[in-house]
Amino acid sequence: RLPDYLRRNEKKNHIVDTKLSRFEVYDDLFPSRKQGINAWVSIMRGCDKFCTFCIVPFTRGRERSRGIDSIIAEVSQAVSDGFVEITLLGQNVNSYQYDSIRFPQLLEAVAAVEGVQRIRYTSPHPQDVTEELLDVMESYDSICNAIHFPLQSGSDRILKRMNRTYTKKHFIRQVDMMREKIPHIGISTDIIVGFPGETETDFQETLDVASQVQFDSAFTFKYSARPYTKAVEYQNQISEEEKQDRLERLILLQKEHTLAKNKKTIGSVQSVLIEKESKKSTS
Structure with a gap:
């Protein structure tokens, strides 16, 4: 062409x-x-x-x-x-x-x-x-034995506004199935806080799912408006201060879960794949 x-x-x-x-x-x-x-x-x-x-x-x-x-x-x-x-x-x-x-x-x-x-x-x-x-x-x-499993929100109301096509119950049921099939599977996720219209109750539901699942790690974000997306048109945009507060609380919770997961591997032997020589040390 x-x-x-x-x-x-x-x-x-x-x-x-x-x-x-x-x-x-x-x-x-x-x-x-x-x-x-x-x-x-x-x-x-x-x-x-x-x-x-x-x-x-x-x-x-x-x-x-x-x-x-x-x-x-x-x-x-x-x-x-x-x-x-x-x-x-x-x-x-x-x-x-x-x-x-x-x-x-x-x-x-x-x-x-x-x-x-x-x-x-x-x-x-x-x-x-x-x-x-x-x-x-x-x-x-x-x-x-690892899967990245984006949650985005633990609130069914917010998930519907996001058009994520699943519910909190479905998400947790899927996690249960993963751990039943692959007991030592590592599960990471994506979570957005401060989506338009998210209340403190909605955010608490996200924390609830995070506490139930206890992800190995999480990529956490404050909602940011993208031009031409549907969410830009939504009312009840959340203030930056509230989004930052929720993000910090979520990160703190996830750090606790990640530390607990890592402590469980102390004393175990793991297979590793060497990617490259360290820039800081060759020993």
Whole structure:
């Protein structure tokens, strides 16, 4: 398409293509990797979830998945180049679907690539985590017993305003299923505080879920308005002072949970994958 752009805009200084394709996934464009051991492999583009705080569906288009042959070819090439840790990427990575192949089948195919030592994926959506996916994770030593599981809020009212399509009860039930299938699974999360209309009662529900689940780690954020998103139009925007106060309380709680989790590993023996030589010390 580049020649068409050039002919069409001979007298202009620049051009930006804003048309979003429902089919383009860059199947044949493999990134150039130069150092490290981890290869980030994009398996899909776009998003169909339309969370009210997020602009991604409008900037990256609807969900479309790469063909499995292309993904496996990139993984195989990465491993042969020395990148033995593979991270599968997607806005909602576990909603991957190409023809009849869904994410659990893709994950199993990646695990079967010779030489892969460690596999991660991010970020899944709570709505799409299944027993089949957990069974695959449990079956392969190369697949990390860890999952990033975004909560965003513990309040059903706020989750509905966010258009997250799950409830507090569903989220906790999914966590219980993970720990039943994979007892030592590590669970991290994303949480937004101060979403428009969030009351202290709503925030306390978020703290309640955090206390019940006791995440290994959490990425915590103050809500910030994104232009052209639905949430910008909501009434009852929360003050910066209130958002900061809630964030600090949440971080304090999470630090307690993370410390307790880490203390449980004292005296244990863990397998590690050396990524690189330390800049501070080679010993």
